[in-house]
């Protein structure tokens with residue numbers, strides 16, 4: 433049921449709901465604030481899924497400050513139901529829920545890896561300086577050691593990324 437020919441322009445232009453229902457848009461029309469004439473698709477899908485009288489009833493039962501949110505929700509649900517007649521917005525919710533589950537598992541694995549790596553790093557770093565060094569030479573040598581250690585790491589990383597880049601370009 434699509435109507436494309438609704439181009440009658442009276443003195444007062446009816447809201448999208450009254451236009452589709454072909455009725456006079458009264459000044460206190462409950463649909464008018466939420467279904468403007470320039471967005472006819474909003475009411476069309478809500479009407480198709482819920483029915484105009486049900487939408488009317490739901491809006492009447494709500495205080496005015498909640499009606500706009502209710503309309504957004506109904507439009508969202510109706511559009512989802514039109515797209516996916518079986519699951520509606522539950523389809524979107526459950527697929528997002530699945531994504532959350534997958535990501536939470538990945539996060540837990542990553543956090544476990546971080547803990548694992550810290551466990552391996554922590555005991556090795558504090559011991560060598562206290563055991564090996566005299567007080568005078570100790571500070572400078574440990575600083576030097578850590579520095580060179582990190583620069584080596586960086587060099588290795590840099591080298592690897594360079595190799596990867598080259599191989600990518602050569603392909």
Ligand SMILES: [Zn+2]
Pocket residue numbers: 446447448449450451456457458461462463464
């Ligand atoms: Zn109206």
